[in-house]
Amino acid sequence: MKKWLYTLLVVVLAACSNEIPEQQPAKRSGRTVLAYLVSNSPNSLEINLQNNVVDMYTALAGSKDSCTLLVFYRPQEYQSFLDVPTLLCFDTDGRGNINGSPALSGGNLTFEGVCQTARKKEYTLNSQVATDPDVMEEVFADMQKEAPSDSYGLIFGSHATGWIKGTSFQARAFGDDNGYNIDIPDLADVLKRSFPEKKLDFVLFDACMMGNAEVGYELKDVTSHCIASVMETPALGFPYKQIFSYLYSENIDYSAVCHEFISFNKVNNAWGTCAVMDCSQMENLASAVKAKLSEWQDALSSVSMQNVQQYGVNSYKYFSYDVLDFFRELGGKSGVAETDLNEAIASIQTVLNEAVIAKECIPNPSNSSFRVDEARFCGIGMYIPGEYNRYVANKTTWNSYYEQSISWYRAAGWADLKLN
Structure with a gap:
């Protein structure tokens, strides 16, 4: 009897752990959304990216379908609830529960609270940075091990400067981990190695200046679609509470994604462009x-x-x-x-x-001197x-x-x- 109770106790404790289990999970049908967020820079996006994670969690809580979100978060050093780069894993059952518990709400719905409810894996980078190709490949491998899936969608959140090389002068290409970045050809190579079966339905850049033919062309062998802005992107980022349901749908309404982004920026008195490239047409x-x-x-x-x-x-x-x-x-x-x-x-x-299957812009933003001529966009x-x-x-x-x-x-x- 005591032996049976001991076995039951071990099982219960294992089920209650919020660490990523070692056993291989079952393969998920449909699409799993991944996010790779880097905030450790002098011009930090820490608060904005934390709010983005909370919005992603909120969208999951309201989902009517079971789905999975994995977020790699590289925090600003000594400024975040997280001490080290961490992979956060969330599953919703479509009935308001995340990771087996009722979703957070009200005053409990904070970045700290969201992190506490996640299954986690922590990373010790030592001399490496989050934009190092080896680190990125390790994280993407862990993501796919944790959530085997028919397909994936990938969100990148950080600073960026499009195709421009970022190591020899003050530019960022993609990402900014204390001044270190990854150039777009190198990023494309990382994704090719990490997703060799071309299982990325989309790459969404919540980062500046990525909506260029040069970027879409580099990604043509990596992903089906690229969602990005050709201009600087407001620090608030994409409205994840509004767009997440689209990103999980079987046939994504890309026009709706662009529209929600532009509508969100209008409400917040910001600027913006958004477009979706069909990379197979590049x-x-x-x-x-x-x-x-x-x-x-x-x-x-x-x-x-x-x-x-x-x-x-x-x-x-x-x-x-x-x-x-x-x-x-x-x-x-x-x-x-x-x-x-x-x-x-x-x-x-x-x-x-x-090649450009959806697009929308704010032609005359009130708080910016930069004007986009909608007729020429x-x-x-x-x-x-x-x-x-x-x-x-x-x-x-x-x-x-x-x-x-x-x-x-x-x-x-x-x-x-x-x-x-």
Whole structure:
């Protein structure tokens, strides 16, 4: 009798533990959402990312279906409830329970409370950082071990500066762990190795300046869709309470995701753009851009870049120009009559309509001097190299890195052009 009671006690205690168990869990059907959040930077997003985690938890609590969320959180050193980088795991049963207990609410619904209810794995990085490829691969492997799934969606939350290299000057590419980041080609390689079966339905960048053709092209062999903003993203981030139900649905309504993001920013008197790239179409877009650049290359030196919608601000001004608006300007300088211009750029427009499947923007934000012309907003931007753009001719670091490391440079035909 005592032996039976002892065995029962062991089982109960094991069931009550909030540490990640060693045994292999059952495979989940549908999609599991993963988040990789990095806040350890001088310009910290700590409070904002903590609020994002609470909003994700709240959305799970209101879900009518069982689903799983895994969050890797790299806290700001000495500023967070969490002492070390930690993987937080949450399962909801669709009936208001998370990890087997009623979901937190009211005054208990805090970041600290959410962390206490999670199953956790802690990481000791030593001399490494959260943007180190080895660390990222380890975390993604742990996520998939903890929650085997038919497919995944992945959220990245941190600072970012698009395709721009971040190690030789003050830029971030993606992530900022005390000044260390990961460049986009390296990030794509990490994801290829971590998800070799291309099980990522989407990558959502809750980070600045990632909605560019260069980023979408790097990710074309990694994920089906990329959700991002071509501009700086307000620190509040995405409205997870509003969009989480879409991210778990079998067929994601990407237009609704963009709309919720823009509506949220409007309510909070912020700015914003949001677009969704179908990464399977990025090769076709590169081919269309390459063909049109080749056809109109003699007019490149005549393009007035100040007439093209650009999306950078401050030190990142001119890092990205609207793809379609650039070809409108280029076509106008190539001798195409204005009445025929739309037909002349139809090849770009058609492929863009397939590559950018959802987009929305705030054209005149009240608290920003930066204006987006909605009529000229195609959703995504691209860099115009210094040979053809006097505004970035002196950006030698940008231009050399772009030519040497960014796949879009060759795929889109820039490398094949001959200066007049």
